[in-house]
Amino acid sequence: MTDTRSAFMACASVAAQLLGRPELASAWNLPSVHDGLRVRDVATGLVEGLRRAALVNGAGPRVPLVLRPTAATTAAEARRLVDLLALRVPGGGLADDPGAAGVDLLARDLEDLALSVAQHVDVSPSTARAALELLVASAHGTSDGAVALGDLSATLRGAPAVVRA
Secondary structure, three states, X not given: OOHHHHHHHHXXXXXXXXXXXXXXXXXXXXXXXXXXXXXXXXXXXXXHHHHHHHHHOOOOOXXXXXXXXXXXXXXXXXXHHHHHHHOEOOOOOEOOOOHHHHHHHHHHHHHHHHHHHHOOOOOOHHHHHHHHHHHHHHOOOOOHHHHHHXXXXXXXXXXXXOOOO
């Protein structure tokens, strides 16, 4: 597995975990960090990116599994897509490498979702710091992924909405 693919899969796994959090479900209909968008719009956009990545590898559905997604159905679809992306393709090789641009897009989508949810949740500084360290550690040792997730970490550390007492 390439460094870039490892970073993409680590980021996708973190995204699927965030999508399954009760805090996200509680903020589902609340405003996101983007004007005019709700947390649900950012979440479904992130899953759309995972769906496109799976489609490139011949494993993903062309349309969402549910036309009016809820937090629960979005989380379930994300987990399913991450599982599909982790599979080896016939012949024993790995599925296509998403490239640095794919890692960067996924990291930005994850950043938008994390900030959108975090603005509606009180998070202690130590919890926020621990979560950021885990995210960055998931890409440790990769070239392109470390840069994308390092930038995400810096953004989240500087966001006052994430670290509120």
